Amino acid sequence: MNPAAVSVSGTYYIKATTNSTPACTDIEPVTVTVNPFAEQPFAEYIPPACDQNTFSIVVGSALKPILAGGKYIVLDKNGASIPGISPATTALNPYLATAADVSANRITFSNIPAGSGFQVHLINSSGCPSSAFTCPNTATATTIRAIQSAKAPESSEEVKKTEMAAYPIPFSDRTTLEFKSVNDEDYVINLYDLKGTMIKQLKSGKAKAGEITRVEVDGRGMAESMYLARKVSKTGVSTVKLLKKK
Numbered sequence: 001m002n003p004a005a006v007s008v009s010g011t012y013y014i015k016a017t018t019n020s021t022p023a024c025t026d027i028e029p030v031t032v033t034v035n036p037f038a039e040q041p042f043a044e045y046i047p048p049a050c051d052q053n054t055f056s057i058v059v060g061s062a063l064k065p066i067l068a069g070g071k072y073i074v075l076d077k078n079g080a081s082i083p084g085i086s087p088a089t090t091a092l093n094p095y096l097a098t099a100a101d102v103s104a105n106r107i108t109f110s111n112i113p114a115g116s117g118f119q120v121h122l123i124n125s126s127g128c129p130s131s132a133f134t135c136p137n138t139a140t141a142t143t144i145r146a147i148q149s150a151k152a153p154e155s156s157e158e159v160k161k162t163e164m165a166a167y168p169i170p171f172s173d174r175t176t177l178e179f180k181s182v183n184d185e186d187y188v189i190n191l192y193d194l195k196g197t198m199i200k201q202l203k204s205g206k207a208k209a210g211e212i213t214r215v216e217v218d219g220r221g222m223a224e225s226m227y228l229a230r231k232v233s234k235t236g237v238s239t240v241k242l243l244k245k246k
Helices: 099-104
Strands: 010-017 025-032 043-046 054-059 071-075 107-113 119-123 164-167 174-180 185-193 198-207 212-218 225-233 236-244
Touching: 054 071, 071 107, 164 225, 164 236, 174 225, 174 236, 185 212, 198 212, 198 225
Parallel strands: none
Antiparallel strands: 010 025, 043 054, 054 107, 071 119, 164 174, 174 212, 185 198, 185 225, 225 236
């Protein structure tokens, strides 16, 4: 029996025939359970501040939520364990997602040395592994960009140049995020501080292909500081810096 030919759980029958004369044939039922591979996780890179030499990643998104009972492994780009990573996780001792992680839909792994890269693996409750989510290269890395303007872009050309833009920057009371999707897709935009701590969800919804989506950020209750607005969708992640000034 070729195991690769079985893709669905169920009862199969094995037929065995002897080489004797006369030949004897026996057919026996076999119950097969096929455990699906874990879906590849998603991780968002949180770059270090200018005076830091370590970075963080946030695992989990609206499209790829934290898996209950899932075990998460974070390694460097060469597949080696990362000393000092918090919470601790290695190939032999994965991090088991807690109920709080599932509820928050995020796990933050911090204290990763800059330049080490990363890869995230997930093992589901059946013990089946996922393919690795790896550190994005320069072509697919998170875009960190803000339009330094006190007024809205005069046309949609500014929006076409990047996945997401913000205006005005800096802002005092309100600022507006804009992005244009190539395809119809669900999205979620969250607001973070520079330490990677999520402050609140700004918006979630469905963007239409070719249309500009605008999201207003109410900054009246926000302290004067730098923030990060991150949009997550099937096509990837886009991040914009938001500078709040009084």
